Amino acid sequence: MSSASHIAPQELADLRKREVCRVVAEGFAQIAPGSAGLAALLRFTHPSQLQQALDAQRLALVDASIDHEARLAALEKFTTPRLTISSKALCVGRDACLRSTSTFGEHIAYADLGSFTDLPKREWDEALAELKQQKLARLENDRMMPLWRFFCLFDPLFRDTDPVSDAAMLAGRLADCADIQSASTLVAHPNLASRRFNPAMMFLAEASCGRVRRTINGEWVCLGTLNGDDRYCLRNIQNNATQIAIDLIRDLSR
Known part of the structure; x- marks a missing residue:
């Protein structure tokens, strides 16, 4: 990605000195109508070194601004949460994560989770449905089996x-x-x-x-x-x- 380049102070001073000579010459050209129009045309077709340097700096600033926006967009995408879940599912997931031993085919009984008593049954059922729909766990016979998404989400939060x-x-x-x-x-x-x-x-x-x-x-x-x-x-x-x-x-x- 590019970054804006600035005109060095000494270079800018030298270009301004040269610009004075050109401005004086263009001032004399304003005396005659024909030469005034020609001077205006030359300013457009043959910009001075100072004007060229300023234009290049403006383009560099524009490029840098675009790059900056792209970097911000990439950073926002990177820092976006892996998954947005409710506080109810987070509560159940915490208890299951701390209880899990991650053995083969592990199933955790609902009755063994602390959230079973912490949450009203309606919220408990909703949290389990959320874990199932988000493919964080498989549910069967009053038990849940954590899936790979579950561990990727909850282990960094609760197991370090x-x-x-x-x-x-x-x-x-x-x-x-x-x-x-x-x-x-x-x-x-x-x-x-x-x-x-x-x-x-x-x-x-x-x-x-x-x-x-x-x-x-x-x-x-x-x-x-x-x-x-x-x-x-x-x-x-x-x-x-x-x-x-x-x-x-x-x-x-x-």
């Missing part, structure tokens, strides 16, 4: 961890693996506690379109071989995890 950042780190480590065997070893023996590792891998599985996934017994595996497309995908997640998470969380069709 971030599955998206952890997934970016894991994606980079997977991309560095020499072959599928070493990648499988990495996901089988992570260096993160399971409460951080599983949510990170849940997001990584979604962001990588299934290049890593959980088996029926709860183990994480890498599929196929690590080819160029796989490594590019993992590097992209490593470098752009936050934006990928924002886009995926807003896309409720997935």
